[in-house]
Amino acid sequence: MNIQKLKVEVEGNVQGVGFRPFVYRLAKSLNLKGFVRNTTKGVLIEVEGERKNLESFLKKLKEQKPPLASYHFLHFYFLDPEGFEKFEILKSDEKGEMASSVLPDIATCYDCLREIFEKKDRRYLYAFTNCTNCGPRFSIIEKVPYDRKNTTMKIFKMCKDCEKEYKNPEDRRFHAQPNACPLCGPEVYLRDENKNIIAKGFNAIQKSAEFIKKGHIIALKGLGGYQLLCNALDDNAVKSLRKRKKREEKPFALMFPDIESLKEYVYVDQISEIILKSPASPILLLKKKNKKVSHYVAPMNPFLGVMIPYTPLHHILMMELKTPVVCTSGNITDEPIAFEDETAFRKLKDIADYFLTHTRPIKRYVDDSVVRVVLGKEYIIRRARGYAPSALIFKEKLPPILALGAHLKNTIAISKGKKIFVSQHIGDLEKEESYKGFIKTIEDFKKLFEFEPEYIAHDAHPEYLSTKHAKQMDKPLIPVYHHHAHIVSCMIDNEIDEKVLGISWDGTGYGKDGKIWGGEFLMCDYKEFERAGTFREFRLIGGDMAIKEPRRSAMGILYEIFGEKAFKMDLEPVKSLNEKESRNFKIMFKKNINAFWTTSSGRLFDGVSSIIGIKQKISYEGQAAMLLEWIADEKIDEFYDFEIKEKDGVLIFDWEQMIKEIIEDLKKGVKKEIISSKFHNTLVEVIYRIVKKIKIKKIFLSGGVFQNRILTEKTYKKLSKEFNVYTHQRIPPNDNGISPGQIIIGAKNIK
Numbered sequence: 240m241n242i243q244k245l246k247v248e249v250e251g252n253v254q255g256v257g258f259r260p261f262v263y264r265l266a267k268s269l270n271l272k273g274f275v276r277n278t279t280k281g282v283l284i285e286v287e288g289e290r291k292n293l294e295s296f297l298k299k300l301k302e303q304k305p306p307l308a309s310y311h312f313l314h315f316y317f318l319d320p321e322g323f324e325k326f327e328i329l330k331s332d333e334k335g336e337m338a339s340s341v342l343p344d345i346a347t348c349y350d351c352l353r354e355i356f357e358k359k360d361r362r363y364l365y366a367f368t369n370c371t372n373c374g375p376r377f378s379i380i381e382k383v384p385y386d387r388k389n390t391t392m393k394i395f396k397m398c399k400d401c402e403k404e405y406k407n408p409e410d411r412r413f414h415a416q417p418n419a420c421p422l423c424g425p426e427v428y429l430r431d432e433n434k435n436i437i438a439k440g441f442n443a444i445q446k447s448a449e450f451i452k453k454g455h456i457i458a459l460k461g462l463g464g465y466q467l468l469c470n471a472l473d474d475n476a477v478k479s480l481r482k483r484k485k486r487e488e489k490p491f492a493l494m495f496p497d498i499e500s501l502k503e504y505v506y507v508d509q510i511s512e513i514i515l516k517s518p519a520s521p522i523l524l525l526k527k528k529n530k531k532v533s534h535y536v537a538p539m540n541p542f543l544g545v546m547i548p549y550t551p552l553h554h555i556l557m558m559e560l561k562t563p564v565v566c567t568s569g570n571i572t573d574e575p576i577a578f579e580d581e582t583a584f585r586k587l588k589d590i591a592d593y594f595l596t597h598t599r600p601i602k603r604y605v606d607d608s609v610v611r612v613v614l615g616k617e618y619i620i621r622r623a624r625g626y627a628p629s630a631l632i633f634k635e636k637l638p639p640i641l642a643l644g645a646h647l648k649n650t651i652a653i654s655k656g657k658k659i660f661v662s663q664h665i666g667d668l669e670k671e672e673s674y675k676g677f678i679k680t681i682e683d684f685k686k687l688f689e690f691e692p693e694y695i696a697h698d699a700h701p702e703y704l705s706t707k708h709a710k711q712m713d714k715p716l717i718p719v720y721h722h723h724a725h726i727v728s729c730m731i732d733n734e735i736d737e738k739v740l741g742i743s744w745d746g747t748g749y750g751k752d753g754k755i756w757g758g759e760f761l762m763c764d765y766k767e768f769e770r771a772g773t774f775r776e777f778r779l780i781g782g783d784m785a786i787k788e789p790r791r792s793a794m795g796i797l798y799e800i801f802g803e804k805a806f807k808m809d810l811e812p813v814k815s816l817n818e819k820e821s822r823n824f825k826i827m828f829k830k831n832i833n834a835f836w837t838t839s840s841g842r843l844f845d846g847v848s849s850i851i852g853i854k855q856k857i858s859y860e861g862q863a864a865m866l867l868e869w870i871a872d873e874k875i876d877e878f879y880d881f882e883i884k885e886k887d888g889v890l891i892f893d894w895e896q897m898i899k900e901i902i903e904d905l906k907k908g909v910k911k912e913i914i915s916s917k918f919h920n921t922l923v924e925v926i927y928r929i930v931k932k933i934k935i936k937k938i939f940l941s942g943g944v945f946q947n948r949i950l951t952e953k954t955y956k957k958l959s960k961e962f963n964v965y966t967h968q969r970i971p972p973n974d975n976g977i978s979p980g981q982i983i984i985g986a987k988n989i990k
């Protein structure tokens with residue numbers, strides 16, 4: 240029997256409305272043990288029991304709640320069981336800390352939705368309807384306390400009716416800071432690219448829907464920034480969005496009118512439905528069904544990133560459209576999402592035909608979050624709207640530390656008391672605009688959380704821009720190794736503090752020997768780590784080019800095994816090189832020019848992808864590895880041969896035999912799908928054998944490579960009979976999740 244503990248943090252109107260007795264009865268009826276307790280801002284629930292009962296508990300918690308209870312924040316995650324013996328209502332914990340002090344933005348609630356589509360209501364079709372339980376928060380707050388005068392709503396003076404609601408403790412808009420109505424609140428405009436107003440209010444939304452149906456691209460000012468919308472069923476519209484946005488193959492997210500229409504296109508299980516309908520309302524990656532949107536939406540991809548409307552503006556527009564739209568960040572590739580009107584018009588005028596904009600200013604950019612379901616749990620890939628900046632609560636008080644994250648997909652984090660506040664997704668720091676966003680976010684967090692760091696934690700990589708920034712800050716610095724930060728993030732996500740084995744598989748990460756690590760097995764705790772295992776090294780040539788061209792990884796791997804003979808082999812990466820490239824590559828390997836030793840598992844994925852002819856050059860980060868995952872067949876169990884060697888007490892996965900067998904399979908005409916499956920299985924087998932040798936009970940899986948669902952789930956299945964295996968939930972496994980780990984390691988290493 241699979242007993243787990245489910246921890247639920249709820250905020251909203253949950254005190255004095257019969258909520259705790261309701262939770263008590265619900266838990267009892269599902270045979271769950273644990274407790275429920277009031278906290279300063281809401282309710283904390285911990286329940287243990289069988290997995291399927293925990294899922295029913297979550298579902299019923301939303302569907303059967305007492306009539307007066309309402310939530311604006313509901314986060315849940317699964318932890319090790321503690322062995323509760325009964326279920327009880329515990330005394331309130333007045334000092335207990337809740338996850339939020341600045342709330343994330345919250346998707347429109349059912350009560351507001353009903354009003355928006357009720358003809359007689361004074362907010363009928365009003366795009367800025369909200370209440371105490373829903374609406375903008377993080378995207379409009381300028382400083383604490385969260386009062387109207389401290390938000391971007393301060394420019395709108397409430398009318399008499401709105402003010403009455405706002406002041407009445409019985410009203411569901413009591414102290415709803417963004418409260419507004421058509422008389423007094425923000426307005427919607429449809430503008431052309433020269434900013435001329437074409438229509439206002441509902442008419443503007445209706446016209447936008449018409450334009451989208453006709454194949455136009457609309458820039459829509461959403462909650463945390465501008466988005467680009469077009470008809471997802473129209474090949475030409477999606478194709479032209481790709482062309483104008485200069486985005487070749489990277490998948491686009493979709494918005495559907497509602498959950499029913501979404502279910503026609505993707506498979507939705509119970510946990511997925513809970514996530515889609517949650518107050519966070521993220522983009523969720525789900526498997527495609529036979530019914531298809533344009534294949535330009537997500538080429539070669541068996542998944543679609545889908546969401547449902549989460550603001551009244553989206554709801555009204557989608558109700559008019561009744562058809563799915565592409566809904567992607569309003570930016571030029573890899574830059575931060577545009578959120579200020581001036582910038583949006585300047586940057587998006589060559590992409591969008593029309594702008595559906597409004598008069599409520601956005602304080603900071605907050606992208607849509609991206610979530611995947613792995614092992615039946617929420618697995619956040621990009622942490623932004625709906626999640627940021629809610630805090631992680633650590634078990635003890637932390638010194639004031641600012642953690643600067645790493646380089647790609649960056650976030651920052653700060654510690655205040657027991658809380659760790661992780662920023663929204665910032666982006667790749669090598670882009671100038673993202674770097675500016677990074678600097679701005681640091682200042683923003685200092686102001687918003689009234690925070691002054693005493694220490695700076697940063698990645699140990701001396702060349703990262705975040706490290707260079709740390710060095711200018713005139714505060715004591717604590718360098719943190721990349722892979723250690725990954726593992727500790729995963730440990731705090733699962734609330735475990737002891738010596739563990741962390742497996743950090745990633746594209747890159749500065750190691751203790753100054754080389755690029757990325758296939759690591761670390762014995763570690765919060766303070767320090769030791770390398771227990773890794774991959775055999777190979778060389779990457781040409782720095783960053785090696786990331787964009789998987790064939791460079793392939794040649795590095797082949798050169799290790801076959802030397803110069805590699806350049807005569809009948810393989811796709813070799814054939815893709817022209818004469819000049821071939822000559823240069825040989826010299827670079829021979830004379831070790833611009834060649835870097837690496838143990839990167841991400842690059843091994845790239846190399847295999849290239850060798851079997853899937854992709855020689857990629858058009859977005861991680862593409863070659865993802866394509867490899869997508870073709871793998873989970874039902875296949877075979878794997879390739881390999882060796883585990885040992886050098887200076889470190890176990891080394893030698894992939895030589897595996898690569899040779901892959902090449903033999905290719906010669907025999909074995910299908911790519913089967914080779915990819917066997918490759919995945921080999922890696923699972925590698926983990927199993929190394930873990931067996933190390934003999935430690937608790938295993939943590941982190942790093943960008945573990946965004947791969949097949950690898951993560953198969954590893955879990957293979958190991959969980961003998962070991963406790965932990966994966967990420969609230970904190971992303973990729974570099975979005977580096978900063979919270981840096982905080983904890985930083986705190987343990989203050990001299």
Ligand code: ZN
Binds near residue numbers: 348350351352
């Ligand atoms: Zn509401």
Ligand code: ZN
Binds near residue numbers: 402422423
């Ligand atoms: Zn009003």
Ligand code: FE
Binds near residue numbers: 746748973
């Ligand atoms: Fe990383």
